[in-house]
Amino acid sequence: MGVILPLLQTALELGLTGGLTVLALFLSYSMLNVCDLSTDGCFTLGAAVGAVVAIAGHPYLSILAAMGAGILSGLITAVIQTKMGVDSLLAGIIVNTGLYSINIAIMSGSSILNMNKTDTVFTKMKDLLKGTFLNDQYKLIVILFAVILVCVFLALFLKTRLGLAIRATGNNPAMVKSSSINPVFTTIIGLCVANAFTGLSGCLMAQAQKSVDINIGTGMVTIALASLLIGRTFFGKRKIPVQIVGAVIGAFIFRLVYTIALRLNMPAYMLKLVSSVIVILAIFLPYLKTRYPMLRRRLGILSGRKKGGDSHAEG
Amino acid sequence: MLKVNGISITFNPGTVNEKKALDRLSLHVKPGDFISIIGANGAGKSTLFNAVSGTFYTDEGTITLDGKDITLMPEHKRARIIGRLFQDPMLGTAPDISIMENMALAAGKGGWLSILSNKEKADFKDRVALLEMGLENRMSQPVRLLSGGQRQALTLLMATYHAPKLLLLDEHTAALDPATAEKVLEITRQVVAENRLTCLMITHNMQNALDLGNRTLMMNRGKIIYDVEGEERKGLTVRDLLERFKSKVGEELDNDRMLLSD
Numbered sequence: 191m192g193v194i195l196p197l198l199q200t201a202l203e204l205g206l207t208g209g210l211t212v213l214a215l216f217l218s219y220s221m222l223n224v225c226d227l228s229t230d231g232c233f234t235l236g237a238a239v240g241a242v243v244a245i246a247g248h249p250y251l252s253i254l255a256a257m258g259a260g261i262l263s264g265l266i267t268a269v270i271q272t273k274m275g276v277d278s279l280l281a282g283i284i285v286n287t288g289l290y291s292i293n294i295a296i297m298s299g300s301s302i303l304n305m306n307k308t309d310t311v312f313t314k315m316k317d318l319l320k321g322t323f324l325n326d327q328y329k330l331i332v333i334l335f336a337v338i339l340v341c342v343f344l345a346l347f348l349k350t351r352l353g354l355a356i357r358a359t360g361n362n363p364a365m366v367k368s369s370s371i372n373p374v375f376t377t378i379i380g381l382c383v384a385n386a387f388t389g390l391s392g393c394l395m396a397q398a399q400k401s402v403d404i405n406i407g408t409g410m411v412t413i414a415l416a417s418l419l420i421g422r423t424f425f426g427k428r429k430i431p432v433q434i435v436g437a438v439i440g441a442f443i444f445r446l447v448y449t450i451a452l453r454l455n456m457p458a459y460m461l462k463l464v465s466s467v468i469v470i471l472a473i474f475l476p477y478l479k480t481r482y483p484m485l486r487r488r489l490g491i492l493s494g495r496k497k498g499g500d501s502h503a504e505g
Numbered sequence: 506m507l508k509v510n511g512i513s514i515t516f517n518p519g520t521v522n523e524k525k526a527l528d529r530l531s532l533h534v535k536p537g538d539f540i541s542i543i544g545a546n547g548a549g550k551s552t553l554f555n556a557v558s559g560t561f562y563t564d565e566g567t568i569t570l571d572g573k574d575i576t577l578m579p580e581h582k583r584a585r586i587i588g589r590l591f592q593d594p595m596l597g598t599a600p601d602i603s604i605m606e607n608m609a610l611a612a613g614k615g616g617w618l619s620i621l622s623n624k625e626k627a628d629f630k631d632r633v634a635l636l637e638m639g640l641e642n643r644m645s646q647p648v649r650l651l652s653g654g655q656r657q658a659l660t661l662l663m664a665t666y667h668a669p670k671l672l673l674l675d676e677h678t679a680a681l682d683p684a685t686a687e688k689v690l691e692i693t694r695q696v697v698a699e700n701r702l703t704c705l706m707i708t709h710n711m712q713n714a715l716d717l718g719n720r721t722l723m724m725n726r727g728k729i730i731y732d733v734e735g736e737e738r739k740g741l742t743v744r745d746l747l748e749r750f751k752s753k754v755g756e757e758l759d760n761d762r763m764l765l766s767d
Contacts, residue, residue, distance in 0.1 A: 352617040354606050358599035365599050368664065369610040370584040 197449055199330065205438075205445035206333045207398060210391035211414040212421070212441040213340050216434065218384040219418065221348065222377060223360030224271075227282030229414065231289030232263045232385050233392035233407030238296040240393030241303045241402045249309045253393060260389020261382045263289065268381040272374040293404060301404040310397035329398055336394060337438060340387055345431045347383070356380045409462040416465040417441035419472030444468070506703055507534035507671055512556055512566030513727075526552040527563065528727035534671075539697060539704045539718030543711060543746070545758055548724040550707045554673045557705075559583040571670050588664030590657065590677035597660030600649035604640060604659065605629055607648055611663030632662060636692060654685030658692055665696050672697065674706040690717075711743040721746075725754050 211233060218226040240256035248255075263285065271281035297303050315328040324331065347353045358366050359376040366373045388410075396402040421440025425432050448461060509532040516524045526549045534540065544550050556563050559580035567576045575583055590597060598607050608629040609621050626644075634641040636658045640651070648656060657677060665672065674693065678686035690713070697704050708714050714721050720734035723746070730753045733741065750758040 346620075349620050350618045351609065351613070351615060351620075354602065354610055357602050358607075358610055361599040361601050362596070364596055365607075366610070367581040368584050368589060368597065370581055370613055371610070372579070372581045 193453075197453065198446070201442060201446040201449045203329050203333060203398065204449075205417075205442035206330075206337045207391060207395045208410070208413060208417065208445065209337055209438045209441035210340055210387050210394065211410055212417045212437045213337075213344060213434065214384040214387035214391065215411070215414045215418050216437045217344065217356075217387070218381060219415065220422070220433070220437075221357050221360050222380040222384075224278050224377065224381065225282070226264075226267060226381060226384065227279055227411060228263060228267045228285035228289065228385070229282075229388055229411035230407040230409065231286040231293065232260055232388045233395075233410045234293045234402075234404060235259050235263055235289055235296070235407075236389030236392030237396035237402045237406050238293045238303070238392075239389070241305055241308075241396050242296055244305060244310050244397060245303065245308050247309070249311050249314055252397070253311060253390065256389040256393030257386040258389075260385040260387070260392075263389070264381040264383070264385030265378065267385070268378040272377050290404070297402065297404070303402045305397060305400045305402075308400070310400075311394075312397055333394060333398070336390065340390070341434050341438065344434055348430050352376070352379065409465065412462065412469055413444070413465040414441070416468035416472065417444040419469060420444055423472065506536045506538070506571060507532070507557070508567075508569045509533075509553075509557065510567045510569075512563040512568065514552065514556060514561065514563050526727055527556060529566065530728055531566075532722070532729060534703060534705070536703055537701055538720055540706065540720045540722060541714040541718045542705060542707045542722045542724060543709070543714045544724035549727040550724050551675055552727070553724070554589065554675050554705070554707065557671070558587050558589050558673060585667070586670040587673060588669035588671070589673040590660055590664055590675065592676040592679045594653040594657040594660065594680060597663065598648045598656050601647050603645045603647055604633060604651075605644040607659065607663060608633065608666070611666045613667075632666075633659070636662065652685075654681045654689060657681060657689050661689065661692060661696060665700060665702065668700040668702065670703065672702045672704040674704065676707050676709060679709060711746055715741055715743070715746070723750060723753075725750075730754065 211229065215226070215229065218224050236256040236259060239259040240252040243252035243255040267281050267285045270276045270284065271278040276284070294301060311332055312329055315332050319325055319328050319331070348357060355366060355369070355371045355376045356379065358369070358371075359373045359380070363373040366376065392407060392410075396406060417440040418437055419440070420443050421436035421438070422433075424439070425436025428436070444465070448464060451460070451464070452458060509530060511529045511531050512527055513525065513529050514527045516522070516526055524547075526547075528549075530549070530553065532553075542550050542553075555561055557568060559575070559578060559582075562577060567574060569575065570583075570586060575586075599610070602610075605621070605626060609625070612625070612629070614625065630641050630644055633644065636655075638655055638658060640655060640659065643650075648659065651659065657680075661677070677693075678689050681689060694717070696702070704718070706717065708717075715738070719738075720732070721738060721741075722729050723731035731749050747758055
């Protein structure tokens with residue numbers, strides 16, 4: 191028990207904080223069908239803006255500022271891909287690259303900011319809970335609060351006419367146009383909202399660990415995709431609220447497995463390789479399933495024939 | 506009603522694949538007209554629909570609908586007054602969202618942040634029940650579970666929810682099996698008659714072209730080569746149509762999916 195509880199707690203805290211980015215990708219990737227590769231940069235942007243505003247003495251405002259910065263970043267990514275003829279993947283990569291400079295500029299030219307003595311939403315909650323039995327759970331409570339808020343918002347948002355239009359845009363843009371809705375508009379709104387969550391995620395991650403460095407967001411998009419796809423294997427084609435909760439649970443499972451692996455002496459730097467492999471497997475396995483009947487036939491033909499035979503198995 | 510004045514469009518200009526898809530085409534449609542359009546492959550039938558509905562803009566010419574110049578109006582804005590159905594039943598609906606939600610998008614009522622009321626849900630259910638396909642009991646199912654015919658019927662319902670000024674049907678029954686096609690065609694007749702819609706219908710079924718509506722157009726190489734209505738049209742047979750084509754164009758009507766009879 192002595193080992194398992196802290197392990198669970200770490201996985202929960204990190205999983206839920208990153209879970210906000212998973213929810214962002216749930217909106218942009220699963221609903222809008224846009225793979226937003228600006229996620230890494232936007233995560234760092236949220237962390238940097240949140241840190242700078244908190245250090246300036248505004249712990250609550252820092253949350254709003256980080257989300258606002260995320261919205262702006264999402265707006266730029268969306269405008270580049272919908273109004274300027276740039277492919278959506280490329281738009282994300284371009285914005286991600288540009289954000290690297292912007293993030294360092296925000297941190298006044300430094301690549302690291304320290305928040306050891308800064309008032310953040312976490313220290314505020316810590317003060318609030320001092321002496322109660324929840325004394326040590328202040329991080330978890332802040333993050334849980336944020337995750338629940340975002341989940342409820344997302345579930346309600348996707349039921350509105352705008353939310354439906356966003357889901358349909360990822361599904362069949364032609365149908366959206368026939369419904370007199372401009373898919374450019376729905377794409378812009380969708381990416382803005384998604385990146386607000388990504389910014390929030392970065393902000394909370396930085397404030398929880400009391401520091402930002404320029405690489406805090408590196409690989410986030412892959413980690414979040416891995417979490418999203420893990421969630422999807424369990425809660426795939428269910429109703430939207432279930433899928434949303436599934437995305438968060440996916441983030442938790444991913445962190446749990448990773449935290450356990452760390453305990454078993456896997457070096458910390460393996461995280462990103464593991465997430466890459468998970469994403470590949472999560473996409474490859476369903477694909478393999480559709481190809482399997484053909485592969486089996488081909489193998490059957492090959493093994494049933496002697497070497498040097500002709501190649502009817504081609505294609 | 507719809508006035509198309511001398512529209513042209515050339516695809517891949519300046520290349521070996523240059524193709525003049527519409528060649529100074531003009532067409533005046535009267536209110537309440539139900540026009541069937543036939544023509545060879547590549548005659549420009551679908552291109553005409555694309556131009557009218559705004560999928561792309563024409564190189565020259567103007568399009569007015571109900572006295573309003575829509576030549577440069579974006580597609581999604583034209584969709585408020587023009588309903589359209591495609592041959593592919595998958596194009597008109599969003600597969601992963603429910604029948605109810607597809608209807609809600611087509612209805613487009615309320616503000617962006619409004620959520621469906623029970624009254625609206627009941628209204629959608631009543632309308633879907635009119636199709637007599639049992640879909641009213643499957644309102645919360647995603648549309649991808651529906652058959653092609655069911656999806657096309659639903660699309661028809663969605664496209665005509667607000668009684669568009671103009672309904673464009675682009676071989677909308679061609680991908681369906683004969684029985685389902687007949688059913689969807691019957692629903693089309695009903696919807697068009699009830700709402701007194703003005704309608705253009707591309708078909709490869711020559712008999713349908715003569716049976717349905719009050720006017721028939723024949724297209725070739727981006728132009729309307731034959732336009733018939735009234736008494737002259739009543740006596741026409743499929744054979745007559747083919748002969749008209751041959752005398753106008755100087756070659757046999759060639760359409761790989763053309764049905765000469767039913």
